Amino acid sequence: MTRTLFPVLTVLFGILVIWFLAVAPMNIRVTLDQAARAGGDVVPAGAVERREASTLSLLLNNRSHIAGGYDLDRPRLPTPTQVGQELWKTTGAMVLKGRTWSKRSLIYHGWVTLQSTFWGFLLGTSVGILGAVLVVKSRVLEMSLVPWAIISQAVPIVALAPMIIVLSSQIGIEGRGFPKALISSYLCFFPVMVGMIKGLRAPNAEQLDLLKTYSASGQQQFLKLRVPASLPYLFTSLKIGIAAALVGAIVGELPTGAISGLGARILIGDQFGTPLAIWAALFAAAILAGVLVTLIDRIQHVLLNKMGMRT
Amino acid sequence: MTRETAIKAENLSLTFQTNDGPVHALKDVSLDIKKGDFVSFIGPSGCGKTTFLRCMADLETPTAGDITVNGVSPHEARRSRAYGYVFQHAGLYPWRTIGRNVRLPLEIMGYPKAEQDERIKRVLELVDLAGFEKKFPWQLSGGMQQRASIARALAFDADILLMDEPFGALDEIVRDHLNEQLLKLWAKTQKTICFVTHSIPEAVYLSTKIVVMSPRPGRISDVIECPLPAERPLDIRDTQEFLDVAHRVREGLRAGHSYD
Numbered sequence: 001m002t003r004t005l006f007p008v009l010t011v012l013f014g015i016l017v018i019w020f021l022a023v024a025p026m027n028i029r030v031t032l033d034q035a036a037r038a039g040g041d042v043v044p045a046g047a048v049e050r051r052e053a054s055t056l057s058l059l060l061n062n063r064s065h066i067a068g069g070y071d072l073d074r075p076r077l078p079t080p081t082q083v084g085q086e087l088w089k090t091t092g093a094m095v096l097k098g099r100t101w102s103k104r105s106l107i108y109h110g111w112v113t114l115q116s117t118f119w120g121f122l123l124g125t126s127v128g129i130l131g132a133v134l135v136v137k138s139r140v141l142e143m144s145l146v147p148w149a150i151i152s153q154a155v156p157i158v159a160l161a162p163m164i165i166v167l168s169s170q171i172g173i174e175g176r177g178f179p180k181a182l183i184s185s186y187l188c189f190f191p192v193m194v195g196m197i198k199g200l201r202a203p204n205a206e207q208l209d210l211l212k213t214y215s216a217s218g219q220q221q222f223l224k225l226r227v228p229a230s231l232p233y234l235f236t237s238l239k240i241g242i243a244a245a246l247v248g249a250i251v252g253e254l255p256t257g258a259i260s261g262l263g264a265r266i267l268i269g270d271q272f273g274t275p276l277a278i279w280a281a282l283f284a285a286a287i288l289a290g291v292l293v294t295l296i297d298r299i300q301h302v303l304l305n306k307m308g309m310r311t
Numbered sequence: 312m313t314r315e316t317a318i319k320a321e322n323l324s325l326t327f328q329t330n331d332g333p334v335h336a337l338k339d340v341s342l343d344i345k346k347g348d349f350v351s352f353i354g355p356s357g358c359g360k361t362t363f364l365r366c367m368a369d370l371e372t373p374t375a376g377d378i379t380v381n382g383v384s385p386h387e388a389r390r391s392r393a394y395g396y397v398f399q400h401a402g403l404y405p406w407r408t409i410g411r412n413v414r415l416p417l418e419i420m421g422y423p424k425a426e427q428d429e430r431i432k433r434v435l436e437l438v439d440l441a442g443f444e445k446k447f448p449w450q451l452s453g454g455m456q457q458r459a460s461i462a463r464a465l466a467f468d469a470d471i472l473l474m475d476e477p478f479g480a481l482d483e484i485v486r487d488h489l490n491e492q493l494l495k496l497w498a499k500t501q502k503t504i505c506f507v508t509h510s511i512p513e514a515v516y517l518s519t520k521i522v523v524m525s526p527r528p529g530r531i532s533d534v535i536e537c538p539l540p541a542e543r544p545l546d547i548r549d550t551q552e553f554l555d556v557a558h559r560v561r562e563g564l565r566a567g568h569s570y571d
Contacts, residue, residue, distance in 0.1 A: 206402045209370055213396040215389050216419045224415065228406045307406040308447030 016080050025055045026077035027069030032058060034072070035065055078276055086280040103260070106284045112261040114288065116177065116249035120184020121242050127185060128192025128241065129234075135193075136200040136226070153190050157183060157248065162255045176258055184248030188241045195237025199230025232309060235300035242292045250285060262288075316382070317471060317503040318344040318367055323376035325362055335528030336362040337373070342522065342531060346470070349497055349504045351514035352522045353560065354567070359529020360507045360522075364473050367505065368396050380471065392420060394471035395464030399479055401456035403448040403463075409435070410444035413463045420467055434462040437496060454485040458492075465500070472504045479509060490516055491545055498541065511564075512548055515539075515556045523560060525567025532567035535559055 032050060036042045043061040044050055050058065059066065070079050078086075087106070094105040101108045131149065135142045161183050168179040203225050211221050253263025262281045269277035325337040337359045344350050352360035365371040366378055369385035380388035388394065395416075403412045410431050417427040435441050438458040448456055457477055464472060478486045490513060497504055508514050514521050515537060523533040537556055539547060547553055 206398045206400060207404070210396070210398065210402055211419070212370060213368055213389065213394070214416045214419045215392060220419050224419070225404070228404070231406075308408065308449070309406055 019077075019080055023075070023077050023079050024066050024069055025059060027072060027075050028055060028058050028062070028066065030072060030074075030076055031065050031069040032062060035068065040065070074273060074275060076275070078279055082276060083279045083283060086276040087283055090277075090280055091284070106262070106265070106280060109260055109262050109265050109281070110284050110288055113246070113249050113253065113263065113285070116180040116184055116252060116261070117242070117246045117288075117292070119177070119181035120248055120252075121188055121245040122185075123181055124185030124188025124245055124248075125192050125238065125241060128189040128237075129196050131189065131193040132196030132200060135197055149190060149193055152186070157187060157251050158255060160186070161252055164252075165255075176252075180249055180252035180258075180261075183252035184245045187248035187251075188245035191237045191240040191244060192234075195233045195240075196230055199233025199237075200226045202226075202229045202233060228307070231307070232300075232304060235296065235304070239293050239296050239300075242296055243289050246285065246289050246292065314345040314347060316343055317346045317348065317380070318342070318505070319377075319379050320363075320366075321377045323363075323366065323373050323378050325359070325366065325371060325373045325375075337366070338528035338530050339376070340529070340531055342534070344503065344505065344520075346503055347501055348520055349518050350506065350520045350522060351518040352505065352507045352524060353509070353511065353514045354524030354532075354564065355526055357529070358524040358526040358567075360524050361475055362529065363524075364475055364505055364507055367471075368394060368473055370396075392467060393469055394473050395467070395469045397457075397460055397464050397472065397474040397477045399476045401448070401453075401460040403456055403459055405448055408445050408447055409440065409451065409459045412448070412459060413466050416463060416467050422467075430466050434465045435459075437465060437499070438462045439492065452485075454481050454489060457481065457489065461493075461496075465496075470502055472502045474504065474506045476507050476509065478513070486510075486513070487545060493517065494543055511557050511560050515553060515560060516543060516545075516548060521556075521560055523563035523567065525564070530567075533559075533563035535563070 029050065032042050033047065036045065036047070036050075042050075042065070044053060069075070072078075075082070090104060090106040094100055094102060094107065099105060131145060135145055161179075164182055165176070165179045168182070173179070207225060207229075208221070211225060216224070250261070250263035250266070252258075253261040254267050258264040259268070262285045265281035266278050269275065269281065320340055320342045323337055323340040324335070327334045327336055340359070340363060352363060354360050362371055366373050367380055367385055369389040378385060381391075381393050383391075403409070404415065407415065413431045413434060414427055417430060422430070431444065432441070435444060438461055440455065440458055440462060443451065443455070443459075448459070451459065461474075461477070478489050481489065493504075494517060506514075506517060518537050521535040521537055522531055523535065524530065525532045535556065539552060539556070
């Protein structure tokens with residue numbers, strides 16, 4: 001654990017430094033516009049001239065204003081601290097105030113997205129595993145299913161999502177739960193299917209011949225060899241699958257006019273020009289993905305260790 | 312003394328069709344193996360010794376000729392679980408403990424649970440692995456893994472044991488030890504053993520009959536009855552009798568192989 005912690009923290013530190021430094025050039029124009037409007041001393045003074053000046057010259061000529069870029073209400077790029085504060089304001093602080101499930105709480109929105117993710121993951125994983133089993137069992141199904149599975153991933157999900165919403169309400173499904181889970185599973189099933197096909201085909205010729213010498217049935221070969229041999233592959237693809245399911249759930253919230261969920265927060269933040277809300281929702285999604293992937297990783301570790309497969 | 316025939320091959324041929332034209336893995340191979348024989352197959356790579364063993368096991372289908380195992384076709388013999396097969400690599404399933412690896416054939420053949428337990432205990436004792444039942448394969452040395460795979464082949468009542476270079480990947484000291492154990496096991500169980508090997512001393516030490524094979528096309532170039540006594544301590548390999556047989560095997564190998 002400590003061995004992986006150090007490199008991860010080093011990279012995180014590097015990202016934070018770059019991010020922090022980038023705030024100055026990204027926000028300098030907004031800062032100067034605001035300062036000019038407030039009657040401050042800005043070089044060049046005219047808005048048109050400023051638009052034509054390079055970012056570097058603006059920074060060099062207005063050094064006293066750079067600090068202001070780190071404290072804007074609506075920055076182009078918020079500082080890490082601002083995002084951290086916003087995250088705390090919409091999560092921990094809400095809990096302390098007893099408003100965990102308020103519409104302004106990211107815990108509430110995260111929970112909404114998490115539910116879609118869960119159902120999408122469940123559906124996508126089931127479809128992926130079933131698809132893999134069918135493909136491995138039958139050459140005909142392999143030739144007919146695999147190309148469609150690949151094509152399905154080439155279709156942009158953002159284009160499909162509104163259609164899924166419209167069609168599911170057309171056939172009388174109320175609410176956004178089901179269509180969101182469907183959109184989520186659409187992204188999730190593919191990595192699981194690909195991983196499972198590989199896993200179910202992992203046994204080598206000797207392992208297969210051994211069962212043949214016992215004149216084992218096809219079902220025995222499947223249950224006693226192919227399934228256990230596929231488990232390491234399954235877990236690897238489950239980790240990709242759950243991250244994809246989360247992305248799918250968020251995408252499912254974007255074009256659908258949803259008002260709750262992390263995707264809805266991102267969209268609303270964009271429409272109302274509150275970048276801090278977008279960034280906070282973005283980080284909440286990233287943290288959620290990290291937690292989910294780690295969770296599956298732990299289950300994999302415990303289960304495969306118990307099965308004698310060192311991970 | 313006439314003993315029953317266990318395996319009989321007559322003019323057996325197997326040709327693989329490849330992109331570079333046909334490959335004659337076996338050509339007109341005829342052999343008679345009696346019940347209780349220990350037969351070694353020796354020869355250079357590509358002489359068809361493994362292919363021959365796989366034909367007996369119904370893992371390959373000959374393209375011409377006849378072969379019977381226990382008087383029936385290899386397919387029927389496989390169906391009736393007439394043989395145990397030991398592969399070159401132990402081929403233990405890594406997710407199963409040693410005990411559960413030995414249990415695998417018993418599960419598949421539907422033995423009752425109590426009998427499975429009893430058999431696992433018995434065969435693990437037979438190969439000197441009592442107490443290792445709960446260990447996973449990676450916790451065992453290569454030699455122990457191969458012994459476990461032999462136990463797995465012995466767990467059910469097949470009276471033929473087909474072994475494809477089972478000790479090929481092991482160092483010489485471990486191999487000597489396993490050879491000695493295998494002979495004891497053979498004496499105890501009275502099984503018919505077909506044993507593929509690259510090693511002349513191994514073949515002479517173990518066998519009652521040594522089948523020398525040569526490549527392109529794969530065929531039998533000599534069949535040598537080994538006159539050594541049934542009781543064979545390891546130092547029998549230093550006796551003149553042993554060296555004479557080994558010499559004959561070497562001559563047979565040389566004759567069947569042009570070293571150009």
